[in-house]
Amino acid sequence: xxxxxxxxxxxxxxxxxxxxxxxxxxxxxxxxxxxxxxxxxxxxxxxxxxxxxxxxxxxxxxxxxxxxxxxxxxxxxxxxxxxxxxxxxxxxxxxxxxxxxxxxxxxxxxxxxxxxxxxxxxxxxxxxxxxxxxxxxxxxxxxxxxxxxxxxxxxxxxxxxxxxxxxxxxxxxxxxxxxxxxxxxxxxxxxxxxxxxxxxxxxxxxxxxxxxxxxxxxxxxxxxxxxxxxxxxxxxxxxxxxxxxxxxxxxxxxxxxxxxxxxxxxxxxxxxxxxxxx
Amino acid sequence: xxxxxxxxxxxxxxxxxxxxxxxxxxxxxxxxxxxxxxxxxxxxxxxxxxxxxxxxxxxxxxxxxxxxxxxxxxxxxxxxxxxxxxxxxxxxxxxxxxxxxxxxxxxxxxxxxxxxxxxxxxxxxxxxxxxxxxxxxxxxxxxxxxxxxxxxxxxxxxxxxxxxxxxxxxxxxxxxxxxxxxxxxxxxxxxxxxxxxxxxxxxxxxxxxxxxxxxxxxxxxxxxxxxxxxxxxxxxxxxxxxxxxxxxxxxxxxxxxxxxxxxxxxxxxxxxxxxxxxxxxxxxxxxxxxxxxxxxxxxxxxxxxxxxxxxxxxx
Numbered sequence: 220x221x222x223x224x225x226x227x228x229x230x231x232x233x234x235x236x237x238x239x240x241x242x243x244x245x246x247x248x249x250x251x252x253x254x255x256x257x258x259x260x261x262x263x264x265x266x267x268x269x270x271x272x273x274x275x276x277x278x279x280x281x282x283x284x285x286x287x288x289x290x291x292x293x294x295x296x297x298x299x300x301x302x303x304x305x306x307x308x309x310x311x312x313x314x315x316x317x318x319x320x321x322x323x324x325x326x327x328x329x330x331x332x333x334x335x336x337x338x339x340x341x342x343x344x345x346x347x348x349x350x351x352x353x354x355x356x357x358x359x360x361x362x363x364x365x366x367x368x369x370x371x372x373x374x375x376x377x378x379x380x381x382x383x384x385x386x387x388x389x390x391x392x393x394x395x396x397x398x399x400x401x402x403x404x405x406x407x408x409x410x411x412x413x414x415x416x417x418x419x420x421x422x423x424x425x426x427x428x429x430x431x432x433x434x435x436x437x438x439x440x441x442x443x444x445x446x447x448x449x450x451x452x453x454x455x456x457x458x459x460x461x462x463x464x465x466x467x468x469x470x471x472x473x474x475x476x477x478x479x480x481x482x483x484x485x486x487x488x489x490x491x492x493x494x495x496x497x
Numbered sequence: 498x499x500x501x502x503x504x505x506x507x508x509x510x511x512x513x514x515x516x517x518x519x520x521x522x523x524x525x526x527x528x529x530x531x532x533x534x535x536x537x538x539x540x541x542x543x544x545x546x547x548x549x550x551x552x553x554x555x556x557x558x559x560x561x562x563x564x565x566x567x568x569x570x571x572x573x574x575x576x577x578x579x580x581x582x583x584x585x586x587x588x589x590x591x592x593x594x595x596x597x598x599x600x601x602x603x604x605x606x607x608x609x610x611x612x613x614x615x616x617x618x619x620x621x622x623x624x625x626x627x628x629x630x631x632x633x634x635x636x637x638x639x640x641x642x643x644x645x646x647x648x649x650x651x652x653x654x655x656x657x658x659x660x661x662x663x664x665x666x667x668x669x670x671x672x673x674x675x676x677x678x679x680x681x682x683x684x685x686x687x688x689x690x691x692x693x694x695x696x697x698x699x700x701x702x703x704x705x706x707x708x709x710x711x712x713x714x715x716x717x718x719x720x721x722x723x724x725x726x727x728x729x730x731x732x733x734x735x736x737x738x739x740x741x742x743x744x745x746x747x748x749x750x751x752x753x754x755x756x757x758x759x760x761x762x763x764x765x766x767x768x769x770x771x772x773x774x775x776x777x778x779x780x781x782x783x784x785x786x787x788x789x790x791x792x793x794x795x796x797x798x799x800x801x802x803x804x805x806x807x808x809x810x811x812x
């Protein structure tokens with residue numbers, strides 16, 4: 220889908236936000252805050268960057284996507300639905316019995332989920348394994364992983380990081396959704412991450428910090444790293460706003476894992492739609 | 498009818514069996530991989546590394562990442578064996594194996610040396626007495642410990658050929674090679690070593706040789722013993738246990754906590770299926786300590802004498 224324009228991608232991101240919020244509203248359960256902070260780069264990945272095929276979700280040469288911060292499943296589900304991996308009606312079944320849209324991503328139940336996630340800190344290791352397999356098999360696919368800033372408190376993130384560097388996995392591209400909040404409060408109060416860019420750099424990653432809500436910057440950065448075969452894994456640290464696009468959710472800890480009521484939902488959809496025409 | 502080797506037995510650690518078999522498997526199938534967490538020399542994966550270096554990964558002292566990377570590798574068709582000590586392989590990485598291997602039902606094997614009390618002089622920190630119980634409780638996982646070198650080689654090969662998560666446990670120390678190298682083993686099928694009708698003894702791993710010696714003593718006293726090697730405790734061979742309930746008396750023997758291991762697995766079936774008494778011989782819900790392996794077995798009553806006494810006490 221490399222011919223899609225920046226403007227079309229921006230519109231697509233708003234649609235994904237609306238779908239993610241709608242899912243959580245229908246389910247009356249789920250994680251809107253982090254879904255909205257991750258919406259722009261998830262859109263860029265699914266609608267321009269990643270080489271995936273909704274008709275053949277297990278195609279061996281596809282790019283992989285690992286949502287290590289698995290609780291923001293609604294934004295990935297929105298991408299899968301809009302991209303045609305599952306019928307659009309599926310969005311009304313989030314967290315329901317037998318739904319492909321389990322509370323957290325489940326690779327056994329949902330096409331397009333490359334591995335189940337949900338327990339923080341673990342998905343990045345899986346992404347490293349996938350990227351290593353690509354190198355061993357001399358395949359050209361890339362692996363995209365999404366981790367959170369709160370999640371970077373998990374020790375296993377750093378175990379995975381050192382392995383990606385040891386095995387020279389330049390086919391691994393990590394997005395760090397640095398929205399500054401975690402479930403109990405601001406990340407810098409709960410357990411300060413200090414300088415995440417420097418930390419990853421010290422481990423041997425190529426790092427870049429960008430505005431995670433600027434589609435232009437996201438695309439530019441993806442273009443920059445696209446054909447770089449320097450033996451170094453990449454991390455794009457994204458300055459983001461938890462709840463981005465819905466005024467009353469933005470930067471509010473309480474919207475980490477809470478569903479909107481009817482009035483809030485209507486307001487959220489209206490605000491997101493306005494973003495569509497901004 | 499099974500033909501066993503005769504005493505004096507050759508002595509070999511079952512971790513050696515893993516090392517020999519995995520190297521063979523690696524040569525035969527380029528998708529077989531080993532993920533080490535620094536203790537490859539001790540876990541006997543060095544031969545694999547030297548034979549098929551491209552199929553070998555060493556993540557250093559980072560077991561949680563080893564399990565997660567193995568999960569990622571397996572999504573592409575690789576068959577990774579994560580190799581470490583049983584205490585780390587069952588507990589340090591337990592959640593990673595639950596979330597990223599068993600929950601998505603991926604083709605990853607956890608292959609661990611130093612099972613039970615066999616890392617004897619390393620002390621209680623390194624003696625895995627709860628590992629099989631941990632994994633027995635996780636859906637999709639199979640849990641296996643071969644009794645000797647040949648049984649372990651066959652079971653490692655079967656694990657490689659069976660899709661899905663498998664936990665394999667090996668001894669650090671040498672144990673008698675009781676089986677003929679042509680003996681076949683099937684995951685989930687108990688190996689009947691002796692048939693009898695006065696008492697059933699069900700053992701696994703490094704205690705099978707003790708149970709065998711006890712059975713021979715009992716036979717010399719005129720007691721007819723049914724002896725099973727229950728190398729797989731999950732899925733457990735229900736049919737074989739139901740056969741034992743026809744005798745009505747079962748002694749279980751294991752180098753594992755008597756909670757949640759072989760004795761518990763047998764008792765689960767007995768509770769549902771038969772009017773039978775079960776006496777469990779194994780680690781008495783206590784941590785180990787540095788001591789000779791035989792001393793640790795003795796402290797816990799995992800001895801030929803205790804098996805004989807317990808069996809006689811039931812008839």
